Amino acid sequence: MEHHAKGGGNYSRSEEELMELRRGPWTLEEDLALINYIAHHGEGRWNSLATSAGLKRTGKSCRLRWLNYLRPDVRRGNITLEEQLLILELHSRWGNRWSKIAQHLPGRTDNEIKNYWRTRVQKHAKQLKCDVNSKQFKDNMRYLWMPRLIERIQAGAASTGQTVGTSSTTTNSGTIPAANYHLKNSNLNMGSSQMMLPQPNMAGYFGGGVKIYPSNYTPEGSSAAASSDSFGTQVSPVSDLTDCYNYPVNHNNNQDYCPTNELPLQEYFNQGLEFNNWMDGGDFFNMDDVLKFLQQ
DNA sequence: AACGATGACAACCGCACTAAA
DNA sequence: ATTTAGTGCGGTTGTCATCGT
Known part of the structure; x- marks a missing residue:
C-alpha cells in the first residue's frame, strides 16, 4: 500500500507526480542520479x-x-571503541539528542548513532533486565562498560603498536562503501564483486574511479581487520560492549564493585594513556580536544 | 532444505521550527 | 500577520541477512 509523502511540508509536485512517487530502498540508478545531480548543482532546495x-x-x-x-565524508561501518566510549559519555550527558551527539563524531550520522544505541546499548539493558534510564544501567555503563572500553582501547593500542583509534571504517571518499542495493529493484547486474560506474563525470566527483560494492561486500576488506561480536555484528577489531559481561555485574548498586568510584572520564584517559589521535591517523579528533570537551 | 526468530540498519513519518513570500 | 516551502530532529517501521531449529 503506497502512501503519499507525509510530513515535512508540502511539495511542488502535481497530483500525478505524487501518485508515482517511489518509496522504500534506493536503487543504484537513483543513487547515481542523485550523486550526479549534486555533483553538478550542489545540495539544498531538496x-x-x-x-x-x-x-x-x-x-x-x-x-x-x-x-x-x-555524502562523500560520511563514515560508515565499524564504530570504533573510542566512538563507542564517546557515544556512551555524550548520551549520559544529553540523552537522545542524536544530532548533537553526532556533531562530536565527525562523519557519523545521527541515524547511525541512534541505531547503534538501539541495537547494542538498549539490547544490553534488556539483558540486564533494567531500563536504559535506570540508575543501575547508568552505573553499569559508567563504572563497568566505559572503563572496560578504555582498557580495550589501551590493550589494542599496546598490542598493535598503532595509534589509538585506528579503525577500519571508511568514508565515501573514493568509494560508496558496502552499498546495500536491493537488486530486485535494479536493472544492473551486480553479480561481480565490484563494478565501476559508467559515468565518467562521477570519477571527477569522487576523485577517481568509483567502486560500487554489492551488499555483502565489506569495505574493510580483510577478514583480519574486522571481527564479529557474539551477535554476529561486524565491529571493530576490539570492539563492542559484549565482553563487558566477562566482568562481574553488581546488581545491588553497591559501588564497592566500582573500579573507579565516580572517577571522571578524563581521569580514565589520564591513567597512563597517551592518546595523541582519536581516529584514522588523527584526521578527526585530537585527544586533548576530546578531553577538553568532556571537561566542559 | 525450509521456516521462523532475531538483529542491523536504511528509510519513513510526524512534528517543530525558520525564512521567505 | 499569515501562509507556504524547506529543513532538522527524534521516534518508528520496513526490509533484508543471518542464525537456529
Whole structure:
C-alpha cells in the first residue's frame, strides 16, 4: 500500500507526480542520479532538486539519502571503541539528542548513532533486565562498560603498536562503501564483486574511479581487520560492549564493585594513556580536544 | 532444505521550527 | 500577520541477512 509523502511540508509536485512517487530502498540508478545531480548543482532546495534530478522521490527522501548515506565524508561501518566510549559519555550527558551527539563524531550520522544505541546499548539493558534510564544501567555503563572500553582501547593500542583509534571504517571518499542495493529493484547486474560506474563525470566527483560494492561486500576488506561480536555484528577489531559481561555485574548498586568510584572520564584517559589521535591517523579528533570537551 | 526468530540498519513519518513570500 | 516551502530532529517501521531449529 503506497502512501503519499507525509510530513515535512508540502511539495511542488502535481497530483500525478505524487501518485508515482517511489518509496522504500534506493536503487543504484537513483543513487547515481542523485550523486550526479549534486555533483553538478550542489545540495539544498531538496524538493526542486528531486524533480530536476528526475527522481521520483520526495525532496525529504533525497535529503535523507544524501546526508545519511551518499555524502562523500560520511563514515560508515565499524564504530570504533573510542566512538563507542564517546557515544556512551555524550548520551549520559544529553540523552537522545542524536544530532548533537553526532556533531562530536565527525562523519557519523545521527541515524547511525541512534541505531547503534538501539541495537547494542538498549539490547544490553534488556539483558540486564533494567531500563536504559535506570540508575543501575547508568552505573553499569559508567563504572563497568566505559572503563572496560578504555582498557580495550589501551590493550589494542599496546598490542598493535598503532595509534589509538585506528579503525577500519571508511568514508565515501573514493568509494560508496558496502552499498546495500536491493537488486530486485535494479536493472544492473551486480553479480561481480565490484563494478565501476559508467559515468565518467562521477570519477571527477569522487576523485577517481568509483567502486560500487554489492551488499555483502565489506569495505574493510580483510577478514583480519574486522571481527564479529557474539551477535554476529561486524565491529571493530576490539570492539563492542559484549565482553563487558566477562566482568562481574553488581546488581545491588553497591559501588564497592566500582573500579573507579565516580572517577571522571578524563581521569580514565589520564591513567597512563597517551592518546595523541582519536581516529584514522588523527584526521578527526585530537585527544586533548576530546578531553577538553568532556571537561566542559 | 525450509521456516521462523532475531538483529542491523536504511528509510519513513510526524512534528517543530525558520525564512521567505 | 499569515501562509507556504524547506529543513532538522527524534521516534518508528520496513526490509533484508543471518542464525537456529
